[in-house]
Amino acid sequence: QVQLQESGPGLLKPSETLSLTCTVSGVSIGDYYWSWIRQAPGKGLEWIGYMSYSGSTNYNPSLQSRPTIFRDTSKNQVSLKLGSVSTADTAVYYCAREGLYYYPSERWFDPWGPGTLVTVSS
Amino acid sequence: QSVLTQPPSASGTPGQRVTISCSGSSSNIGSNTVNWYQQLPGTAPKVLIYRNNRRPSGVPDRFSGSKSGTSASLAISGLQSEDEAGYYCAAWDDNLKIWLFGGGTKLTVL
Numbered sequence: 001q002v003q004l005q006e007s008g009p010g011l012l013k014p015s016e017t018l019s020l021t022c023t024v025s026g027v028s029i030g031d032y033y034w035s036w037i038r039q040a041p042g043k044g045l046e047w048i049g050y051m052s053y054s055g056s057t058n059y060n061p062s063l064q065s066r067p068t069i070f071r072d073t074s075k076n077q078v079s080l081k082l083g084s085v086s087t088a089d090t091a092v093y094y095c096a097r098e099g100l101y102y103y104p105s106e107r108w109f110d111p112w113g114p115g116t117l118v119t120v121s122s
Numbered sequence: 123q124s125v126l127t128q129p130p131s132a133s134g135t136p137g138q139r140v141t142i143s144c145s146g147s148s149s150n151i152g153s154n155t156v157n158w159y160q161q162l163p164g165t166a167p168k169v170l171i172y173r174n175n176r177r178p179s180g181v182p183d184r185f186s187g188s189k190s191g192t193s194a195s196l197a198i199s200g201l202q203s204e205d206e207a208g209y210y211c212a213a214w215d216d217n218l219k220i221w222l223f224g225g226g227t228k229l230t231v232l
Contacts, residue, residue, distance in 0.1 A: 035221070044210065044223055044224070044225045044226040045159075045167065045210055045212075045223040045226070046223065047220060047221035047222070047223065050221075058219060058220075060220050061218070061220070094166055094167075104154060104214035104221070105153075105154040105155045105173075105214060106155075106173070107214075108157040108169050108172040108173070108212075109157070109159070109167070109169060109212070110168070110169040110172070110178065111168070112166040112167055112168065113166065114165075114166050115166050
């Protein structure tokens with residue numbers, strides 16, 4: 001059974017860097033694509049980016065080069081850093097397995113972690 | 123950045139059939155498969171339909187998905203109170219090279 005758990009600081013000040021970790025159990029992170037997705041309070045879902053099984057990454061350009069996704073295969077963790085946060089980055093952040101196929105049309109997000117709320121406030 | 127358009131709300135009474143639409147363009151729904159996610163209040167989303175019309179094990183056959191051209195639909199038959207949730211469509215966009223989500227539809231069971 002695949003399980004994901006996000007962790008990291010819940011409160012940040014504007015201009016700080018958000019750092020979250022997704023700890024995966026049940027599968028090797030090196031076998032799948034992994035995505036980070038966020039949801040602002042009362043709003044919809046926004047895709048942040050993914051890391052592939054080969055270690056390549058792809059990010060949502062709307063986030064203006066601020067996110068970085070990296071992994072620690074020895075700990076089976078996928079991490080997200082988001083620089084220069086503002087109040088607009090307040091959201092629940094989810095990690096999700098995206099699947100193992102090369103073509104996006106053959107992938108979907110399953111499962112998702114429970115999410116972690118990050119609040120940006122001065 | 124909801125390039126996929128969903129109605130913000132939908133409703134039905136127990137036992138009814140409800141459909142939720144998701145409209146996109148040739149670079150996303152028109153070129154790629156559509157996935158649907160259900161988000162129960164206070165919980166993380168979970169996949170309901172993948173690759174347009176496939177149900178993961180454990181998802182009741184009351185839920186079905188379809189796609190035609192640049193639009194997709196989620197249908198829920200035999201509506202139950204536990205179906206009250208948010209529903210999101212998602213598709214890859216070949217031009218933007220990103221995953222797009224619809225804005226979400228909040229389903230109310232009256």
